[in-house]
Amino acid sequence: MNKKELFDALDDFSQQLLVTLADVEAIKKNLKSLVEENTALRLENDKLRERLGEVEETAPSKTKHVRENVRRIYEDGFHVCRDFYGQRREQDAECMFCDELLFRE
Numbered sequence: 001m002n003k004k005e006l007f008d009a010l011d012d013f014s015q016q017l018l019v020t021l022a023d024v025e026a027i028k029k030n031l032k033s034l035v036e037e038n039t040a041l042r043l044e045n046d047k048l049r050e051r052l053g054e055v056e057e058t059a060p061s062k063t064k065h066v067r068e069n070v071r072r073i074y075e076d077g078f079h080v081c082r083d084f085y086g087q088r089r090e091q092d093a094e095c096m097f098c099d100e101l102l103f104r105e
């Protein structure tokens, strides 16, 4: 290897190092944004889990509360079924659609 070839080889090597350095910087930048995104998602996940816990705790009583309201409306003489929703039950006649809705589990 003569002197020119040696210098050319070193030039090539230093060019490759610069390219590799730029690649490493790009990977670092990507990693940083992934870590940030991951952190944001973990926080969001925690919030959603907390919210889900609240919802699951209150859901049965809410459902029960709604059912009681619907039953009261029916006992006041109104249809709660989809077919005649909100209409007055003639002479408090029973409605099989309302019954189905009220007594289904």
Ligand SMILES: [Zn+2]
Pocket: 079, 080, 081, 084, 095, 096, 097, 098, 099
């Ligand atoms: Zn009805």
